[in-house]
Amino acid sequence: MPEKDVEATLPKHQRIRQEMAAQIRSLEPHSLLPTERELAKSQGVSRATIRLALDALREAGLVYRVQGAGTFVAGPTISKTLALSSFSEDMEIRGMVPSSRLLSADETPAGPELAEQLGIETDDLVIRLTRVRLADDEPICLETAHLPSARVPGLLDRDLGGSLYEVMQGIYHLKVVRAEQVVRAMVLDVGDASLLGTPPGAPALRMHRIGLDDRDRPVESTTSIYRADRYDLRLAVRRAE
Amino acid sequence: MPEKDVEATLPKHQRIRQEMAAQIRSLEPHSLLPTERELAKSQGVSRATIRLALDALREAGLVYRVQGAGTFVAGPTISKTLALSSFSEDMEIRGMVPSSRLLSADETPAGPELAEQLGIETDDLVIRLTRVRLADDEPICLETAHLPSARVPGLLDRDLGGSLYEVMQGIYHLKVVRAEQVVRAMVLDVGDASLLGTPPGAPALRMHRIGLDDRDRPVESTTSIYRADRYDLRLAVRRAE
């Protein structure tokens, strides 16, 4: 029962954050929350701990604070703060069933560009996976991932039909916690269009991602091509400062 | 001289954050920073204050922390955390000179869709601005903004050739601090293509934004169409939690 253990060892501010998040969903936008001092008292913790929880809720776009006035429930948010997510998670959030069709899986020397992106040598090996990603059995995305072979030994022998992130984390203890993404619009050529089941010349979103682990080391360089008619990118952005 | 006053009234953790950000830029990636306790001592503040500064630096992607080991300089970041920015700011960051060609400016009833987005009544008035946005005198983006007339009285009589956000903030004290964006790929039709100086059928990024002020009230609904060959979207994303 890891479930209970995890909950038991959760820091207080995270537990409080989760409880409050659940409650907030049932409140009207712009309703006033209890004051930080009241929450501290009722939860039996210090105000600093409550502030940690509220900070996270504000970061997630669930509440906003007005100095001198109080803390309020935010308006509805269609999108999280563009949390980094895998294709599988992304589709599950949208209520669809993700699947995958493997087109190719091999190992080659990185070459100059990938070596630079992944922080390895030009002739170090990388594993290259090309997959069609489907949601509810409809092709949505064409994805080519490159991983440094040294970080994922034996990956090619594993089941590659599901979430790559889950395999990376579960088997290799590789957690992608940060990524740099570049998004462009493009039109599909004949080859890509046929793989995605669209007419050639249809628009698509081309996303390139370099994923970094918890020590800021690059662990993936992935290019994804999404059908524009089945996919959009939703993001909540906040002013810096 | 508001300059000095502002600096003088800056909270300590923000001042420390700025100092450290400047120093970090001259350090090698993955170098070890002083410990939080050392920083607290050398800056003459408490550890909690140092942590506030470091939290902001981590949020900005400049450092990462490893429990038990220390705080380190992050690798180079091509993109900020997709800070919310206006077209003008966006182009200036890319080292280009932004300008604007006004196509139309008028006032109409909101209608059901805009009313819903802006939280106003269907027959409340909105100001609609359509502009071609240029960078270094080349058309980049076709932008249609809708603002609730009640929030920006007399806007149509002002100079609309520059940053709308600057006018909103400077004249009307409207600060957009948060936005919901939806990004899609599209192909340009004949009309849009000719305004942007591209062939019809060329790809473009279509971005719709609802901007919210510091009290979470919608203040703009804007659609921007960017030439794919002159514009990409760069974003740094982090894992939630």
Added chain:
DNA sequence: AAGTGGTCTAGACCACAGA
């Protein structure tokens, strides 16, 4: 074992909003 960041406490004063 020693030292790091992660969490938490119990206070305090400040700047600001609102009646």
Added chain:
DNA sequence: CTGTGGTCTAGACCACTTT
């Protein structure tokens, strides 16, 4: 004015790594 969130202190113990 009162009460709010914003900032800050000076501790303490815990979880974790060992650049």
